[in-house]
Amino acid sequence: MQKSVYYDKNHFEMQPIGNLDINSDEVLIKMKVCGLCGTDIHKAVDKTVEPPITLGHEIAGEVIAAGDDVMDFNVGDRVFVAHHVPCFTCTYCKRGHYSLCPQFKMTNVDPGGFSEYIRVPALHVKHTMGKLPDELSDEAGAMVEPLACCLHGFEQISINPGDQVLILGAGQIGCLQIQLANHFLAEQVIVSDVNPYRLEKAKEVGATHVIRADEEAVQEQVNRLTDGHGADIVIISAGISFLLEQAMHCVARGGTVLVFAPFTKNDIPIPAYRFFEDEISIVGAYSSTPYNYTPALELLKKGVIDVDKMVTHRFPLSKLNEAITLAHDTTKEVLKVLIVPDGSR
Missing domain, CATH: 3.90.180.10 (Medium-chain alcohol dehydrogenases, catalytic domain)
Structure with missing residues (x-):
């Protein structure tokens, strides 16, 4: 043994x-x-x-x-x-x-x-x-x-049928979340990553659109795909600190950002005015x-x-x-x- x-x-x-x-x-x-x-x-x-x-x-x-x-x-x-x-x-x-x-x-x-x-x-x-x-x-x-961890995260965000969902990171957790977002009747599930293989896997498990984050401007693509509305739900599924700032620029008015990965930096600049003017929320979920x-x-x-x-x-x-x-x-x-x-x- x-x-x-x-x-x-x-x-x-x-x-x-x-x-x-x-x-x-x-x-x-x-x-x-x-x-x-x-x-x-x-x-x-x-x-x-x-x-x-x-x-x-x-x-x-x-x-x-x-x-x-x-x-x-x-x-x-x-x-x-x-x-x-x-x-x-x-x-x-x-x-x-x-x-x-x-x-x-x-x-x-x-x-x-x-x-x-x-x-x-x-x-x-x-x-x-x-x-x-x-x-x-x-x-x-x-x-x-x-999967239970992902469900705990989804408990924090109250996804609604017809929501526009953006998932930052197409790793193993991101691919579970794609399938859950579809199960909860998201209209679109947009996924960004820098790895083309993982983006292909994201499409295999149900991503509506994928964005090659090292070649395309993520915010511009999200705006284009949502007709300027932005993502009602943004899920950060990769432990990359700047994704929080990116998420804040992609989330729609009244939307929610779910932090589902640990960050390596404590100081991350974000457009804080959006909390008051756009009534957005940031929530976290662990385990x-x-x-x-x-x-x-x-x-x-x-x-x-x-x-x-x-x-x-x-x-x-x-x-x-x-x-x-x-x-x-x-x-x-x-x-x-x-x-x-x-x-x-």
Whole structure:
């Protein structure tokens, strides 16, 4: 039993997992698929976590042991599981801000998603783990958590049928958001990026129009495509600081900007007059909540989200660093990367 341990940029080591004995209210699963998230890439490349650590949280697996007090899961069940659990009782939780709960980031699966076997603590068994139906693949199961994150973001923006939607960034999250925007009956879903391959993938999953951001003026194209109205909803899905300023120039009067990616700069110039004169809003969304997993699962079951069109690469656990290097290179033809025990490109 091995896990991939992060020590530094370009430095991962395969190591024995060690003792994963479970308590009576816990579950042990065998990892079948773990998606490579943009935050995993950010942590590994920018060294924002304290090593040694096992990353990974978009998990699908099979139950191989269940404690005597676990009633809802049995050995052999195919499951998904997410990594953080709120307390449900603090000030933030009572206001519906579950991902801001002090307990949220303190909880995690053991040792992490990029491991052959994973101990699922009792809180996770109760609140963030669910069974995968027969009609969904393990790869689809690994998409429950990132899709739930997108649903949490959409809760903040109140998209209406007929809205003009602009998504800045055609990566894995942007392509999930394209499909959700169409599901919620947007009139147009406009997507910008600098990677032509990702823009093609964006069209495959339902983008109405795409903009090559390094060759075209995004604001001019948005104005042209919306007859000067602008985008009612602008979603920032790439962690590039200047996109906030760009979003502020593209959003329509009365519109909303959703910040769905971390920025590397704190000082970003924006046209602040628009808050008062145009009644625009800027909101943020971090991670997901336990209440987003069931809707995410149903959307996958009903085929609203096309996982097959998104997955471009599969790597074995031992090649995690190679997977991250590829996924981080914005010039490559890559979208969604999955880590599987016996994976291959």
